Amino acid sequence: xxxxPQLYPYKAGAIEPVVLPGETVxxxxxxxxxxxxxxxxxxxxxSDPLEFDFGAIAAGGVTAVTPxxxxxxxxxxxxxxxxxxIDDFTVILYQGRADQRxxxxxxxATYTPFTALFDPDGHTGEFxxxxxxxxxxxxxNQTAYAMTTARMVFWGFRYVLEQLKQYTWPNKxxxxxxxxxxxxxx
Amino acid sequence: xxxxxxxxxxxxxxVSPIVAAAAPATPELLYQRTAGGQxxxxxxxxxxxxxxxxxxxxxxxxxxxxxxxxxxxxxxxSINLFDNEWxxxxxxxxxxxxxxxxxxxxxxxxxxxxxxxxxxxS
Numbered sequence: 246x247x248x249x250p251q252l253y254p255y256k257a258g259a260i261e262p263v264v265l266p267g268e269t270v271x272x273x274x275x276x277x278x279x280x281x282x283x284x285x286x287x288x289x290x291x292s293d294p295l296e297f298d299f300g301a302i303a304a305g306g307v308t309a310v311t312p313x314x315x316x317x318x319x320x321x322x323x324x325x326x327x328x329x330x331i332d333d334f335t336v337i338l339y340q341g342r343a344d345q346r347x348x349x350x351x352x353x354a355t356y357t358p359f360t361a362l363f364d365p366d367g368h369t370g371e372f373x374x375x376x377x378x379x380x381x382x383x384x385x386n387q388t389a390y391a392m393t394t395a396r397m398v399f400w401g402f403r404y405v406l407e408q409l410k411q412y413t414w415p416n417k418x419x420x421x422x423x424x425x426x427x428x429x430x431x
Numbered sequence: 432x433x434x435x436x437x438x439x440x441x442x443x444x445x446v447s448p449i450v451a452a453a454a455p456a457t458p459e460l461l462y463q464r465t466a467g468g469q470x471x472x473x474x475x476x477x478x479x480x481x482x483x484x485x486x487x488x489x490x491x492x493x494x495x496x497x498x499x500x501x502x503x504x505x506x507x508x509s510i511n512l513f514d515n516e517w518x519x520x521x522x523x524x525x526x527x528x529x530x531x532x533x534x535x536x537x538x539x540x541x542x543x544x545x546x547x548x549x550x551x552x553s
Contacts, residue, residue, distance in 0.1 A: 305466065333443065335468060355468070358443050359553050389463040 254325075254426060257368050262286050262402050263325050269422040270406070271414065272323055273430070274375050278414035280422060281321075281406035289324065291400035299395040302334060302386035308395075310339055310383045316399065317379040321408070323427055324374045326401040327367035330356050333388055334395045338372060339381035344429040346372055346380075355385075356397065371401075375427035442551035444477065449545045452537035458500035461493065462533040462548055472552030475528040479507065481515035482543040489539035493546065495531040503527050509542060 252263050264270055264283050271278035289295065297315055299308050318324050330336055335355040338346040347354040347370065356370055364370070374380060384395050412419050447462035464474045476493065483489055489509045494502040504527055509515045528551065535544050 333445070333465070357553060362440055362442070385468060387467050388465045 253423070254373070255368055255371050257366070259366050260325070260327055260368070260371070260401055262404075263425070264404070264423045269409065269419045270323075270404070270425050271418070271422045272373075272375050272406075272425045272427050274378060274427050276430075278418075278424070280409040280412040280414070280419060282409055283404050284407050285405035287403050287405075289326075289399075289401050289403055291329075291398055295400060296331070296396055296398045297382070299334070299336075299382070299384040299397070302384060302392045302395050304386060304389050304391050306386050306391075308384045310342055310381050312342075313380045313382050313397075315379075316374045317377050318374055318403065320376055321406045322376065322403055323406065323425060324401055324403050325371065326374060326380075326399045327371050328356055328397055328399050329361055329367055329370075330358055331396040331398060332392060332394060333358055333386075334392060335385045335387060336397055337383045337385075338370075339383065340372065340374070340428045341378065342381050346429050348429075373425050373427040375425075378428065440549070442472070442475070442549045444547060444549050447533065447544075447546045447548065449543050450535055452535070452540050452542045452544070455538055455540050456536055458494075458497045458534045458536040460497070460532055461535040461544065462546060464530075464532055465550055465552065467552050470552065471530060472550040473528045473530050474533060475526060475549040475551060476504065476522065476533070476546060477519045477549050478547035479515075479517040479522065480545045480547075481507065481509045483509045483511050483513065483515060483539075485511060485539045485541040487511055487539050489537050489542050491538075491542065491544060492536050493544075494534055495529050497534055500534050500536050503529055503533075509537075
């Protein structure tokens with residue numbers, strides 16, 4: 246008998262879907278889980294249209310917190326994304342504009358060109374975007390020279406959803422469901 | 432053509448500008464290491480390329496510091512009009528890493544030097 250796949254967020258290794266069609270997810274947005282059935286999944290390969298260029302950054306310069314509009318999803322969809330920086334700069338990821346992701350109490354981790362050396366599949370930088378609540382990024386040029394381009398690229402899966410209105414969090418939840426951390430837990 | 436054996440990556444590869452020695456025995460900045468956000472990176476010398484069309488053979492020193500330059504590898508002897516290139520297999524000392532900018536000086540003015548380095552950090 247074939248074993249069921251072990252699927253969960255931030256899974257190490259090459260990216261896999263986090264659930265299968267027909268399964269139930271709870272999407273965490275605005276400090277609240279909303280429940281959906283996944284009706285369709287599609288891969289989103291790493292490619293030029295999913296590349297974002299923060300543009301020129303002066304030596305040691307820091308950009309504004311910049312909307313990453315390309316991560317926006319249609320209604321009733323969420324994306325499971327991983328990311329890598331292509332040039333020699335670092336990025337802090339935000340979901341919403343003031344909420345940093347991948348943080349400890351006193352430090353915020355960044356996407357750097359070194360990340361891929363030790364996490365080649367990018368699972369530690371995985372994040373989720375629900376509908377129009379796209380991510381933001383803030384880039385820093387840590388080098389001693391001006392950069393003319395500062396590129397970041399994304400890949401992952403998109404999930405089409407159908408809301409399960411019979412469930413409400415926290416009092417009436419499905420028996421089995423997968424948590425989708427589509428915003429930071431503040 | 433020689434086969435180059437690249438060492439396993441510890442960091443990211445970068446190159447210096449081409450630095451032309453303005454005066455003999457005068458140290459010059461060769462590669463400015465990356466400051467980093469929290470911690471500066473370590474610079475490992477991986478490849479040296481020297482162009483010598485000066486009419487004289489020259490001794491090249493690569494090191495740290497400008498006053499004076501402190502060598503981090505033995506002197507390199509650059510023969511006039513020869514292709515002077517040391518890959519990471521050829522360099523006399525392996526995995527030389529420094530936590531400073533790289534500097535260079537030549538016994539003859541006009542020598543052009545460029546290095547490939549690996550920067551280790553996070």
